[in-house]
Amino acid sequence: MSDSPSQNPFIATDRGASLRRVAMAWSLRLMTGFIVLVTLAILLHIGWKGAPVLFKTQAPFVNTAFLSKLPSTLHVISDRDGRVIETDNRGAEVLKKQLGPNLREEKTISYSGGGILGPIVGTALLVLVSVSVALLLGVASAIYLSEYARPGKTVELIRLAILNLAGVPSVVFGLFGLGAFVLTAPVLTNSPLERSLLIIPLGFAKLSFQGWDTCVLSGGFTLAFVILPVIITASEQCLAAVPQGFRETSMALGATRWQAIRSAVLPFAMPGILTSSILGIARAAGETAPIMFTAALAFKDKLPWQRDLPALAADASWWAHWEQSVQRLLGLFTESVQALPYHIYTLAARIPNNEYAQRAQYGSVLVFLLLVASLSLCSMLLRRRLRRKYKW
Amino acid sequence: MVIATDIEPQEPPMIEVRDLDFAYGAKLALEDINLKVARHRVTALIGPSGCGKSTLLRCINRMNQRLPGAHIRRGSIRIEGHDIHDPRVSLTLLRQRVGMVFQKSNPFPKSIHDNVAFGLRIAGVSDPVVLDEAVERALRAAALWDELKDRLHQHAHSLSGGQQQRLCIARAVATRPAVLLMDEPCSALDPIATLKIEELLGQLAQEHTVVIVTHNMQQAVRVSHDTAFLHLGRLVEHAPTAQLFDNPQQALTEAYLRGTF
Ligand SMILES: Nc1ncnc2c1ncn2[C@@H]1O[C@H](COP(=O)(O)OP(=O)(O)O)[C@@H](O)[C@H]1O
Numbered sequence: 259m260s261d262s263p264s265q266n267p268f269i270a271t272d273r274g275a276s277l278r279r280v281a282m283a284w285s286l287r288l289m290t291g292f293i294v295l296v297t298l299a300i301l302l303h304i305g306w307k308g309a310p311v312l313f314k315t316q317a318p319f320v321n322t323a324f325l326s327k328l329p330s331t332l333h334v335i336s337d338r339d340g341r342v343i344e345t346d347n348r349g350a351e352v353l354k355k356q357l358g359p360n361l362r363e364e365k366t367i368s369y370s371g372g373g374i375l376g377p378i379v380g381t382a383l384l385v386l387v388s389v390s391v392a393l394l395l396g397v398a399s400a401i402y403l404s405e406y407a408r409p410g411k412t413v414e415l416i417r418l419a420i421l422n423l424a425g426v427p428s429v430v431f432g433l434f435g436l437g438a439f440v441l442t443a444p445v446l447t448n449s450p451l452e453r454s455l456l457i458i459p460l461g462f463a464k465l466s467f468q469g470w471d472t473c474v475l476s477g478g479f480t481l482a483f484v485i486l487p488v489i490i491t492a493s494e495q496c497l498a499a500v501p502q503g504f505r506e507t508s509m510a511l512g513a514t515r516w517q518a519i520r521s522a523v524l525p526f527a528m529p530g531i532l533t534s535s536i537l538g539i540a541r542a543a544g545e546t547a548p549i550m551f552t553a554a555l556a557f558k559d560k561l562p563w564q565r566d567l568p569a570l571a572a573d574a575s576w577w578a579h580w581e582q583s584v585q586r587l588l589g590l591f592t593e594s595v596q597a598l599p600y601h602i603y604t605l606a607a608r609i610p611n612n613e614y615a616q617r618a619q620y621g622s623v624l625v626f627l628l629l630v631a632s633l634s635l636c637s638m639l640l641r642r643r644l645r646r647k648y649k650w
Numbered sequence: 651m652v653i654a655t656d657i658e659p660q661e662p663p664m665i666e667v668r669d670l671d672f673a674y675g676a677k678l679a680l681e682d683i684n685l686k687v688a689r690h691r692v693t694a695l696i697g698p699s700g701c702g703k704s705t706l707l708r709c710i711n712r713m714n715q716r717l718p719g720a721h722i723r724r725g726s727i728r729i730e731g732h733d734i735h736d737p738r739v740s741l742t743l744l745r746q747r748v749g750m751v752f753q754k755s756n757p758f759p760k761s762i763h764d765n766v767a768f769g770l771r772i773a774g775v776s777d778p779v780v781l782d783e784a785v786e787r788a789l790r791a792a793a794l795w796d797e798l799k800d801r802l803h804q805h806a807h808s809l810s811g812g813q814q815q816r817l818c819i820a821r822a823v824a825t826r827p828a829v830l831l832m833d834e835p836c837s838a839l840d841p842i843a844t845l846k847i848e849e850l851l852g853q854l855a856q857e858h859t860v861v862i863v864t865h866n867m868q869q870a871v872r873v874s875h876d877t878a879f880l881h882l883g884r885l886v887e888h889a890p891t892a893q894l895f896d897n898p899q900q901a902l903t904e905a906y907l908r909g910t911f
Pocket residue numbers: 674677679697698699700701702703704705706717
């Protein structure tokens with residue numbers, strides 16, 4: 259029954275065409291596969307090398323010391339019987355005395371001992387500050403640009419500038435943060451520094467443009483500017499996706515423009531805006547250059563709230579105690595911190611590479627990945643809840 | 651001899667449009683409109699599409715002034731004798747007095763209760779007892795109470811299209827506006843839902859003055875007391891509905907009604 263090729267006009271005569279089609283599909287498939295493979299390889303590698311550091315075979319199955327101690331110098335002491343003992347500064351001294359002439363070798367590896375609580379806390383604080391600041395500023399300016407500003411050349415120019423901000427190298431943001439927040443931002447104080455750029459007396463205190471110093475706040479603001487373009491652009495898109503009818507209807511019901519936005523636009527744009535902030539979280543947590551000059555130290559043996567304060571006399575008033583507690587709490591924002599990406603960089607590039615440094619590295623990287631993943635998971639869950647409440 | 655007038659001098663018409671010219675930028679959309687609408691009447695605005703029905707409707711609650719370039723060239727609009735373009739006028743107060751229902755039913759993605767309470771909340775009412783009362787009254791006015799009284803906290807989008815549009819009517823009447831503007835409220839609905847809304851209009855007129863834009867002339871005949879015919883931005887004829895349809899005074903109106911345009 260089948261026609262010969264000359265009779266049926268639909269039978270392909272050019273066999274090359276179908277070959278080319280198959281080749282094209284396969285090359286695209288292979289390239290995608292390559293990407294998947296590399297990503298999987300990276301994740302598996304980190305998991306493989308990091309898991310022994312982070313997890314244990316016995317209960318509680320998690321290396322709690324790694325998560326709950328501050329980084330410290332690792333001492334590896336071996337004796338003439340072939341035993342190898344890892345310990346910290348204090349343990350090393352005791353051990354050396356005990357071993358006496360039996361000591362064969364002592365290696366010290368900076369930053370690789372203890373745990374990584376300091377960097378975890380630092381990164382969490384930096385993410386918290388930067389995402390809050392960026393959401394506040396970003397959503398505000400997105401609302402202005404898409405709801406208030408008259409569409410025209412100026413607004414387009416501003417949008418272009420914001421998009422360009424996304425292309426600025428992050429080390430430039432670091433320098434900007436150093437200049438703007440660390441050295442110039444205004445503080446309220448009674449005793450301004452000598453290098454203060456400008457001092458405005460306010461009666462009860464002086465407003466001094468002397469900067470916030472290296473601290474969580476400076477770093478958080480700097481990071482906020484790194485992620486602002488993403489948040490503004492995404493927020494604008496989410497606002498534009500809310501049906502125009504909601505604005506009209508609420509205004510027809512007597513709402514002012516701001517009331518309409520607050521009650522009939524913003525709640526429905528929020529799930530999308532939160533999704534974009536997930537990207538922001540991952541980015542803010544991962545950046546190293548912007549915090550190098552503004553917030554992060556390579557090493558710090560205190561948590562932000564463990565600030566050195568003069569010891570109080572035994573009969574000190576509750577007020578003095580209260581004041582110190584507040585100062586310690588403020589340390590969450592006014593102290594410099596360690597941060598995970600910077601810690602990883604230090605371990606990888608600033609100390610001699612050996613198995614102990616590597617162990618700390620892989621452990622930190624795994625914790626870092628898990629932290630970012632769980633932060634993202636949280637905002638995804640939040641988004642799902644909001645979505646269900648405000649779907650249209 | 652005393653000449654009887656239709657309108658008592660001490661009671662100004664609910665809506666009075668005087669010598670109105672309205673333009674979108676350079677384009678004149680309404681020209682020399684004069685229109686008086688009496689209390690508790692349903693007035694239908696009819697005319698070919700693009701003739702300015704929606705524009706006229708949206709002038710009455712000043713919804714048009716949001717658009718850049720849209721402005722009144724000449725004339726004035728009064729509600730109960732008060733100029734709505736007085737610079738001291740608060741749009742919030744005006745729109746609580748002049749409610750609007752749109753062509754596309756657009757309930758907010760919130761609960762039924764929150765939809766109806768929206769206007770009152772905007773106006774600063776937060777007492778739950780007052781809100782509940784107002785919601786019940788508005789839903790009754792929109793003939794929805796019996797259907798929905800047990801599911802006030804369900805999502806508004808769980809309602810059918812016709813119910814959604816009646817919910818929008820309830821939302822608009824919850825602030826007790828004197829005037830209710832409706833822009834083709836049935837054009838997206840099926841015949842049965844349309845019928846329900848048409849039935850509703852007669853009841854609504856007992857409390858509100860209704861102005862309804864419609865492209866459906868049978869609907870105008872069924873629901874309205876008065877009809878205004880617009881053509882190319884001009885008001886051609888305004889008369890009691892029966893009179894306008896049975897005995898149009900203008901050749902243009904007659905041509906439009908006969909479909910020989
Ligand atoms: N936002 C707008 N900008 C410019 N012109 C408009 C706008 N809205 C309506 N028009 C014009 O005004 C005229 C009247 O429109 P409209 O009032 O919507 O007519 P109808 O509701 O009778 O169909 C039309 O010519 C239309 O093109």
